[in-house]
Amino acid sequence: MVTFRTVDRPPVDARGGAAAKRFKRVLLHAGLVMLCVGMLYPLLWMARGSLVPEDQIFSSETFLPSELVFANYPDGWAANPPGFGRFLINSAVVSVGAVIGNLVACTMAAYSFARVEFPLKRLWFAVMLATVMIPVHATLVPQYTIFTAVGWVDTYLPLIVPKFLATDAFFIFLLVQFMRSIPRELDEAAEIDGCGHLQRFVRVLLPLMGPALATTAVFTFIWTYEDFMGPLIYLADVNQYTVPLGLRMFMNSMGESSYGELFAMTTLSLLPVFVIFMIFQRRLIEGIATTGLKG
Known part of the structure; x- marks a missing residue:
């Protein structure tokens, strides 16, 4: 069958x-x-x-x-005294100083808005956010006048010190929103154990804010590293030039340039940004996906 x-x-x-x-x-x-x-x-x-x-x-x-x-790489490296290596070191100093300043000042300001009660907090928070809409050119002349009066022109201080005063409202807002996602019960438990604001900030909130802090650090580094206008205004000594100013030295007043050497040093200058992004890529993704607590 x-x-x-x-x-x-x-x-x-x-x-x-x-x-x-x-x-x-x-x-x-x-x-x-x-x-x-x-x-x-x-x-x-x-x-x-x-x-x-x-x-x-x-x-x-x-x-x-x-x-x-x-040959464009060794030629470009030594084309403009004091050498492109010096420009990379200068950019690293300024960028690292700006990162430290933003991490310290912006996190403290964000803690004040997210966890501390004080008069007119909503008003001051709105004023802080409104500063994002102020063009940098509107404050350029007053800032330059102040820095000239205190003798900071032709130094790195105008590029670093303002970061320690929590001048980047975008990062304050970012950190505030991240802190608000962390349950207040953790703060209350720490308060019962006798922790003050500083201990709660350091021992409770900061360990949970790794993704937000990494996001702040990476974007501060990239924006400071690529900044052209700030160093152009405040730095006059060639030995203090950062990478953008060092790349500008490959072009003369007529717009002519040694393009091979310029492209070689431009390619080389992108490597630190690429390395920083690859190292903190996972933390950046966590900063978007996480809500502040991990199971």
């Missing part, structure tokens, strides 16, 4: 729907890849320009270089 086995097959509509979903997914990933390539192309083109002879940077018809020239 012959028996026939029936095989259950999905309906034609179901198979067609699955195929359509796979096709849409392929189109989505293809679009994301094209978008990523479009965003990275200027960086790749700049890196390519640092590895080819200068006469081939703009005249080559193909993206892949016919020959690689690494």
Whole structure:
């Protein structure tokens, strides 16, 4: 006796729907890849320009270089005294100082708005947020006048000291919102144990604010490291120039430049930002996804 086995097959509509979903997914990933390539192309083109002879940077018809020239890196490193290494060190000093200032001052200001009750707190919080809308050019002349009067021009103090005064309202708002997501029961338990504001701030809140602090540190570092206007205004000594000013030295008053050396040092100057971002990438994601407590 012959028996026939029936095989259950999905309906034609179901198979067609699955195929359509796979096709849409392929189109989505293809679009994301094209978008990523479009965003990275200027960086790749700049890196390519640092590895080819200068006469081939703009005249080559193909993206892949016919020959690689690494001389642009040592030449660019020593092109402008005191050397590009000095500019990197100066940028590191200013950026690290700004990071420390924002982490100390902004977290303390955020704790005051999130956990301390004082008169007109809502009003002062609104005033603090309103400062975000003030253009930096509106306060440029008064700040320069003040720093000139105290003798801080041509030093790093105007670039670092304001960070210790909680002048970045964006980070204060970010930290306040993160602190508000932390249950107040933890503060009350610490208060019962005899902890004051400082102990609650240091022992209870700060250990839970790792993602928010990492976000503040990374963006402060990147924005300070890439700042051109501040160092341009306050620094006159070439030995104190930061990376943006050091890159500007590759161009003369007529707009002419040694593009091979410029692209080489620009590519090199992006490495610290890339490394910092890769190290703290997970913490940045946690700063978006977490609500302040971990199970």
